[in-house]
Amino acid sequence: MKAVILGICKDAQVVDISHGIEKFDVRMGAFVLASTVPYFPKDMVYVAVVDPGVGTDRRPIVVETRRSLLVGPDNGLLMLAAEKESVKHVYEISNRAFMLPKVSKTFHGRDVFASVAAYLATGRVPSEVGPEINDYFIPRYAKPIVENDMLTGEVLHLDDFGNVITNISEKDLNRISAKEGVSLLVKLERKVLSLRYCSAYGEVDINELVAVIGGHGFLEIAVNQGNAARKLKAEAGMNVRIEKA
Amino acid sequence: MKAVILGICKDAQVVDISHGIEKFDVRMGAFVLASTVPYFPKDMVYVAVVDPGVGTDRRPIVVETRRSLLVGPDNGLLMLAAEKESVKHVYEISNRAFMLPKVSKTFHGRDVFASVAAYLATGRVPSEVGPEINDYFIPRYAKPIVENDMLTGEVLHLDDFGNVITNISEKDLNRISAKEGVSLLVKLERKVLSLRYCSAYGEVDINELVAVIGGHGFLEIAVNQGNAARKLKAEAGMNVRIEKA
Amino acid sequence: MKAVILGICKDAQVVDISHGIEKFDVRMGAFVLASTVPYFPKDMVYVAVVDPGVGTDRRPIVVETRRSLLVGPDNGLLMLAAEKESVKHVYEISNRAFMLPKVSKTFHGRDVFASVAAYLATGRVPSEVGPEINDYFIPRYAKPIVENDMLTGEVLHLDDFGNVITNISEKDLNRISAKEGVSLLVKLERKVLSLRYCSAYGEVDINELVAVIGGHGFLEIAVNQGNAARKLKAEAGMNVRIEKA
Numbered sequence: 001m002k003a004v005i006l007g008i009c010k011d012a013q014v015v016d017i018s019h020g021i022e023k024f025d026v027r028m029g030a031f032v033l034a035s036t037v038p039y040f041p042k043d044m045v046y047v048a049v050v051d052p053g054v055g056t057d058r059r060p061i062v063v064e065t066r067r068s069l070l071v072g073p074d075n076g077l078l079m080l081a082a083e084k085e086s087v088k089h090v091y092e093i094s095n096r097a098f099m100l101p102k103v104s105k106t107f108h109g110r111d112v113f114a115s116v117a118a119y120l121a122t123g124r125v126p127s128e129v130g131p132e133i134n135d136y137f138i139p140r141y142a143k144p145i146v147e148n149d150m151l152t153g154e155v156l157h158l159d160d161f162g163n164v165i166t167n168i169s170e171k172d173l174n175r176i177s178a179k180e181g182v183s184l185l186v187k188l189e190r191k192v193l194s195l196r197y198c199s200a201y202g203e204v205d206i207n208e209l210v211a212v213i214g215g216h217g218f219l220e221i222a223v224n225q226g227n228a229a230r231k232l233k234a235e236a237g238m239n240v241r242i243e244k245a
Numbered sequence: 246m247k248a249v250i251l252g253i254c255k256d257a258q259v260v261d262i263s264h265g266i267e268k269f270d271v272r273m274g275a276f277v278l279a280s281t282v283p284y285f286p287k288d289m290v291y292v293a294v295v296d297p298g299v300g301t302d303r304r305p306i307v308v309e310t311r312r313s314l315l316v317g318p319d320n321g322l323l324m325l326a327a328e329k330e331s332v333k334h335v336y337e338i339s340n341r342a343f344m345l346p347k348v349s350k351t352f353h354g355r356d357v358f359a360s361v362a363a364y365l366a367t368g369r370v371p372s373e374v375g376p377e378i379n380d381y382f383i384p385r386y387a388k389p390i391v392e393n394d395m396l397t398g399e400v401l402h403l404d405d406f407g408n409v410i411t412n413i414s415e416k417d418l419n420r421i422s423a424k425e426g427v428s429l430l431v432k433l434e435r436k437v438l439s440l441r442y443c444s445a446y447g448e449v450d451i452n453e454l455v456a457v458i459g460g461h462g463f464l465e466i467a468v469n470q471g472n473a474a475r476k477l478k479a480e481a482g483m484n485v486r487i488e489k490a
Numbered sequence: 491m492k493a494v495i496l497g498i499c500k501d502a503q504v505v506d507i508s509h510g511i512e513k514f515d516v517r518m519g520a521f522v523l524a525s526t527v528p529y530f531p532k533d534m535v536y537v538a539v540v541d542p543g544v545g546t547d548r549r550p551i552v553v554e555t556r557r558s559l560l561v562g563p564d565n566g567l568l569m570l571a572a573e574k575e576s577v578k579h580v581y582e583i584s585n586r587a588f589m590l591p592k593v594s595k596t597f598h599g600r601d602v603f604a605s606v607a608a609y610l611a612t613g614r615v616p617s618e619v620g621p622e623i624n625d626y627f628i629p630r631y632a633k634p635i636v637e638n639d640m641l642t643g644e645v646l647h648l649d650d651f652g653n654v655i656t657n658i659s660e661k662d663l664n665r666i667s668a669k670e671g672v673s674l675l676v677k678l679e680r681k682v683l684s685l686r687y688c689s690a691y692g693e694v695d696i697n698e699l700v701a702v703i704g705g706h707g708f709l710e711i712a713v714n715q716g717n718a719a720r721k722l723k724a725e726a727g728m729n730v731r732i733e734k735a
Contacts, residue, residue, distance in 0.1 A: 002260050002262075003260075003281055003282075003284035003285040004284050006258075006260065006285065006286060007284065007285060007286045013496075014260070015496065015504070016261075016492075016506075023405075036493055037493075039494050039497065039600065040493040040496065040497060041496060041497045041500070055445065055446075104459075104460045105444065105445045106445075106459060106460040107460030110460070111460075160513075200545060200595040200596075201545075202545065214594075214596060215596040215597030215600070215601075247505050247506075248505075248527075248529035248530040248531075251503075251505065251530065251531060252529065252530060252531045255531070259505070261506075268650075300690060300691075300692065350689065350690040351690075351704060352705030352706075355529065356705075
């Protein structure tokens with residue numbers, strides 16, 4: 001992919017975000033992308049590939065937000081990051097002039113996505129890649145819902161320390177007027193937890209559960225010096241509902 | 246190695262191809278290099294190190310092809326990629342002025358290869374590194390053989406999905422006039438297989454064997470949604486003979 | 491971290507040294523940094539993070555040496571590399587203008603260290619980051635001691651081949667006038683070993699112990715074609731004393 005990018009856009013500065021996403025784990029890829037994108041300058045072109053559907057008819061897309069362009073498969077991977085920056089347009093990639101002359105059935109990362117991203121990095125405009133579409137896929141985890149002062153989201157990822165990372169951001173919590181210091185009523189699937197919303201793990205006793213905004217910007221359920229995922233038998237994709245206690 | 250390169254050629258743009266080659270697996274390194282090099286622009290300098298012979302008298306070489314310069318040990322690592330681009334000259338590195346002042350016995354990647362590659366990137370010509378040689382090592386896997394309409398090659402690599410990747414390219418298959426759609430008689434060591442040469446795994450039934458050109462440009466023996474390596478007890482280095490059925 | 495660096499210093503050339511340090515292994519991080527820094531040109535800015543103390547009151551520092559600037563936690567990580575280049579000044583980072591607007595409790599790599607390093611790369615001077623300090627932490631492994639012609643150091647790291655890498659450099663050995671070819675009396679904790687100080691493993695018989703300066707510039711205790719760490723039950727942090735035999 002880097003070879004293709006440099007072949008098309010010689011002056012591109014290619015920055016690796018991560019090569020550590022588990023095979024086919026689109027949700028984890030979305031989480032890592034959304035944790036990183038806010039720290040880059042604007043007007044970047046991102047290319048992300050976690051693509052179990054390569055070879056099927058899932059569409060290749062370019063997402064234009066208020067700050068960035070994101071290139072990848074239409075399987076939700078790009079949308080958690082894109083929603084944070086407000087989506088302006090989504091285009092389906094169909095213009096063969098933006099792809100390598102020969103497109104393999106198995107490696108669209110190289111033959112389609114890297115190539116399109118490189119052309120965009122040279123200054124070509126996203127509307128050239130193909131028609132605008134509105135029926136692109138928005139996964140449930142890309143958009144927490146607020147209804148009657150209750151936030152509904154899901155578990156994005158369990159990290160190496162056993163922290164249960166949700167798709168709920170500080171901004172989402174503001175929408176139900178939950179500020180640090182308050183108690184939250186958290187439903188993780190059928191488990192009901194009463195958690196203090198703190199600024200650091202250490203603000204509760206050792207082995208106690210706590211809710212904090214992690215370094216990635218999302219609310220996590222953690223145990224001070226312990227493993228929350230194990231304690232709660234949490235899994236990625238589980239439903240999370242939050243209201244002020 | 247990157248430190249050395251930037252110390253000698255401040256404006257070099259260093260691109261990582263892979264740090265994931267198994268220790269001492271020269272054949273796998275050759276495969277990854279040959280899969281990548283065709284996608285880079287021309288006039289690149291490649292440095293590749295999989296070097297079980299460091300400390301012995303295996304020679305350090307520079308290979309000049311029609312498109313690129315490749316720097317590394319004379320153990321076959323460079324030749325699969327180089328043969329694809331037509332080898333023009335091979336030089337044995339002996340000029341101390343192209344190496345670090347102190348050459349360790351264990352880390353020629355840094356003290357010899359990175360240093361030579363960086364000097365070449367500054368525009369120094371390859372004939373300066375040392376004498377041209379003709380007795381460089383060409384591994385069997387770098388050059389499939391055609392004889393009486395039979396192609397002879399070998400298994401390069403078994404990938405994570407169990408696909409059996411050979412050193413036979415589409416161009417090689419053209420030499421025996423085998424086009425997609427035909428049936429191939431494939432001998433993998435002593436196993437005789439009759440395979441359809443298709444453009445995608447999905448063109449045969451689930452669990453059926455198929456021959457396809459993979460995303461890396463080499464013929465692979467695969468099982469649609471299955472594991473060909475396990476089914477065929479294949480191993481890297483096995484002999485492969487192919488003729489039209 | 492790369493996002494933050496490029497956001498502050500658009501023209502920075504970011505080079506990855508390693509992402510393979512074991513979690514919380516400060517000594518291994520110090521070893522890898524000290525093995526690499528001497529090969530880079532001067533006037534580089536290094537940022538290194540192995541930071542078990544994040545969230546506690548361990549200080550963030552900038553070390554100015556005769557060749558480089560190093561940014562990271564005050565836990566010893568930077569000092570093995572810094573001592574090799576002679577430390578000129580150490581500053582405690584306290585100026586908020588050099589950090590991200592919002593500093594998390596868990597990811598100082600991004601919010602403090604990458605940000606400070608990027609500002610230094612733009613040309614800002616290190617004395618701006620905060621007050622100079624003299625009570626910074628110098629781990630025992632950063633400074634081997636010479637007393638009565640005896641060198642005292644410790645085991646830095648056991649590599650994948652079972653070589654026992656110490657913190658003793660060739661320059662340290664010169665201080666007790668030990669040159670290649672002499673015999674060394676080495677005490678590894680309570681084990682007393684008589685070792686030949688050679689330029690390569692192969693200069694002793696197979697399975698025999700030997701002392702060599704490795705590719706990283708440190709003395710290692712090795713077994714020719716064998717595993718010294720296993721043979722000697724060595725562990726990182728063990729005491730090493732060396733005198734001429």
